[in-house]
Amino acid sequence: MTTMDTLEKPFELGFTYTRSTGPVIGHFLGALAEHRILGVRGSDGRVLVPPPEFDPVTAAPLDEWVELATEGVVLSWCWVAQPRASHPLQEAFAWIMVQLDGADVPMIHCLRAPAMSAVRSGARVRACWVAEPVGRITDLCCFELVEGDKA
Amino acid sequence: MAERAAVVGIGQTRYKSKRQDVSMAGLLREAVDRALADAGVSFDDIDAVIMGKAPDMFEGVVMPESYLADALGAVGKPMLRVHTAGSVGGSTAIVAASHVQSGSFRRVLAVTWEKQSESNAMWALSTPQPFAVHLNAGAGGYFAPIIREYMRRSGADPNTGIRVAVKDRRHGARNPLAHLQLPDITEQEVADSPMLWDPIRFLEACPSSDGACAMVIAAEDALSGDKPPAWIQGVAMRSEPTMYAGREEVNPQAGRDCAADVYAQAGIRDPRRELDCAEIYVPFSWYEPMWLENLGFADEGEGWKLTLSGATSLDEGGDIPWNCSGGVLSSNPIGASGMIRFAEAARQVRGDAGDHQVPGARKALGHAYGGGAQFFAMWVVGADRP
Numbered sequence: 001m002t003t004m005d006t007l008e009k010p011f012e013l014g015f016t017y018t019r020s021t022g023p024v025i026g027h028f029l030g031a032l033a034e035h036r037i038l039g040v041r042g043s044d045g046r047v048l049v050p051p052p053e054f055d056p057v058t059a060a061p062l063d064e065w066v067e068l069a070t071e072g073v074v075l076s077w078c079w080v081a082q083p084r085a086s087h088p089l090q091e092a093f094a095w096i097m098v099q100l101d102g103a104d105v106p107m108i109h110c111l112r113a114p115a116m117s118a119v120r121s122g123a124r125v126r127a128c129w130v131a132e133p134v135g136r137i138t139d140l141c142c143f144e145l146v147e148g149d150k151a
Numbered sequence: 152m153a154e155r156a157a158v159v160g161i162g163q164t165r166y167k168s169k170r171q172d173v174s175m176a177g178l179l180r181e182a183v184d185r186a187l188a189d190a191g192v193s194f195d196d197i198d199a200v201i202m203g204k205a206p207d208m209f210e211g212v213v214m215p216e217s218y219l220a221d222a223l224g225a226v227g228k229p230m231l232r233v234h235t236a237g238s239v240g241g242s243t244a245i246v247a248a249s250h251v252q253s254g255s256f257r258r259v260l261a262v263t264w265e266k267q268s269e270s271n272a273m274w275a276l277s278t279p280q281p282f283a284v285h286l287n288a289g290a291g292g293y294f295a296p297i298i299r300e301y302m303r304r305s306g307a308d309p310n311t312g313i314r315v316a317v318k319d320r321r322h323g324a325r326n327p328l329a330h331l332q333l334p335d336i337t338e339q340e341v342a343d344s345p346m347l348w349d350p351i352r353f354l355e356a357c358p359s360s361d362g363a364c365a366m367v368i369a370a371e372d373a374l375s376g377d378k379p380p381a382w383i384q385g386v387a388m389r390s391e392p393t394m395y396a397g398r399e400e401v402n403p404q405a406g407r408d409c410a411a412d413v414y415a416q417a418g419i420r421d422p423r424r425e426l427d428c429a430e431i432y433v434p435f436s437w438y439e440p441m442w443l444e445n446l447g448f449a450d451e452g453e454g455w456k457l458t459l460s461g462a463t464s465l466d467e468g469g470d471i472p473w474n475c476s477g478g479v480l481s482s483n484p485i486g487a488s489g490m491i492r493f494a495e496a497a498r499q500v501r502g503d504a505g506d507h508q509v510p511g512a513r514k515a516l517g518h519a520y521g522g523g524a525q526f527f528a529m530w531v532v533g534a535d536r537p
């Protein structure tokens with residue numbers, strides 16, 4: 001019986017896609033272009049950000065908007081000492097779970113920090129924005145430590 | 152069949168080329184909210200959620216079921232995604248029906264959709280594959296030679312496809328949800344439209360639509376809503392390989408077997424006489440005469456004569472109207488298209504099909520096919536409890 005080696009070849013496939021963001025995600029993205037971060041109040045009273053279009057508990061449509069501070073607190077973090085090309089920052093940085101003031105849930109984002117020793121749970125951080133926001137999630141490019149934070 | 156099951160709620164969006172005002176989740180919810188309202192129930196009354204759509208690569212949303220669990224009220228419940236290419240809408244309805252027929256679920260929500268405006272269905276359907284020759288054809292290019300072979304074998308009148316294209320668009324003009332609204336379309340217009348994939352002209356092909364369709368299927372002890380239930384009298388699915396070189400593609404065995412199975416369950420011996428109407432997956436006009444034969448409404452080689460006689464036309468008072476809703480030729484949100492056939496069959500036997508109602512319809516066939524005409528899904532629904 002004749003057998004063959006395992007077949008192998010490079011393969012790439014690509015398409016252009018679009019997304020209609022709808023009334024909730026679209027509103028959130030539009031606010032980001034104005035350097036504002038909006039959450040939405042869920043059925044249990046918690047303020048959720050990024051905002052889900054439908055309630056994660058009851059599935060009801062959500063539309064009670066809450067404007068949040070662009071500052072918050074680090075709940076937990078993980079240092080990335082050697083970023084790779086696809087990481088959001090090209091210098092050593094921290095992934096953080098950040099809870100914005102006014103929100104009841106944290107979200108994951110990245111923190112620009114001078115050194116791992118500067119990062120701690122409980123640190124105050126503020127949002128940094130790209131120079132020319134366009135209404136994409138990447139308008140909020142990263143967080144940075146609030147100077148003189150004594151919390 | 153085990154436990155009796157019936158369709159008690161149906162919800163559809165208006166089908167359009169672009170619904171840029173809503174997200175995918177929002178689009179689905181329009182159909183789901185309407186189906187729940189039609190059934191007079193809320194998410195609390197739903198025991199499981201079954202969803203279906205065409206391949207993920209169409210919109211590029213991988214595993215949309217994970218993104219949609221909250222929007223579809225599936226939190227804390229079983230949720231299942233069905234995949235059978237273009238027939239998925241029909242398969243999804245059957246999986247939902249089977250859940251109820253199993254006796255383990257009292258009410259199941261089934262929902263399907265496609266947002267073709269955000270997708271690349273034409274080319275995502277026939278992607279290059281590693282280690283294989285690339286068939287860069289799309290659906291029309293794939294089916295065109297099969298239609299040619301049907302024309303050769305049957306000696307059909309070459310205008311048959313044009314007749315179907317006009318008939319289904321005139322049906323669609325009776326249905327306010329239909330994407331294409333072409334009440335004044337003429338055979339000359341169809342004949343003059345560009346030849347896309349010989350012998351399929353532009354107006355003999357389905358449109359690209361955004362839309363969603365949902366149904367609530369309930370057990371006999373969980374019927375609800377103000378409208379009569381559409382009793383499920385039989386369900387069947389069959390499959391066969393696409394690439395098998397010896398396959399009969401004009402009149403696929405899986406389609407014939409699937410029809411025989413669903414007719415046997417519903418006690419049907421002569422589908423043309425015993426069914427009042429049918430919603431059949433006809434994305435290209437010539438598939439009407441081909442499926443008339445495959446599904447036993449006409450003898451082999453004779454389907455085109457039935458079409459030309461007007462038997463399948465509601466406007467001409469035909470005895471077995473096909474695709475009174477306008478069919479896939481009038482609306483094609485791919486993942487939903489099969490379910491729309493199943494839902495429109497149910498609307499007919501509920502007496503709830505509006506201006507495209509077949510007077511007195513009591514028994515109807517819903518049909519879907521997908522892949523390279525290799526997946527078949529069918530159900531018979533009736534006004535009478537089986």
